[in-house]
Amino acid sequence: MLSRLLKEHQAKQNERKELQEKRRREAITAATCLTEALVDHLNVGVAQAYMNQRKLDHEVKTLQVQAAQFAKQTGQWIGMVENFNQALKVPSGKAEGGSSSPLPRGRQWAPTQDFRFRQRRNETGSRPGPALALCLSSCSRPLPAWC
Numbered sequence: 001m002l003s004r005l006l007k008e009h010q011a012k013q014n015e016r017k018e019l020q021e022k023r024r025r026e027a028i029t030a031a032t033c034l035t036e037a038l039v040d041h042l043n044v045g046v047a048q049a050y051m052n053q054r055k056l057d058h059e060v061k062t063l064q065v066q067a068a069q070f071a072k073q074t075g076q077w078i079g080m081v082e083n084f085n086q087a088l089k090v091p092s093g094k095a096e097g098g099s100s101s102p103l104p105r106g107r108q109w110a111p112t113q114d115f116r117f118r119q120r121r122n123e124t125g126s127r128p129g130p131a132l133a134l135c136l137s138s139c140s141r142p143l144p145a146w147c
Helices: 002-088 111-124 130-138
Strands: none
């Protein structure tokens, strides 16, 4: 009787151990699946952040190149405008009353004055000064008719 009870007790203990081992393996499998799912979810977020960062870096480089080109073009325009302004300035001894404007006070440049200017230029054969010629020759647009 004792030996039978001992065998039954050992059999029940073995069943409990096997059941406990089975539950432990299931728990490990479930924890592994959960961990993999969490890592995959985090990796998707990290991958998206990485792709966004690459796009931003590309946009920054593009904007830097465009800003440099714009600065260069702006510098060229400023130089052209300064050259043009210098070419338009009348020497201080030739203007009436020390005025630096080539037009009389209160007068606007009108089509008739433009026509008269062209006539005088054709009569005298005068051409624009060297600074104006340089400025106008560096411009990519065609020269106006009065040049």
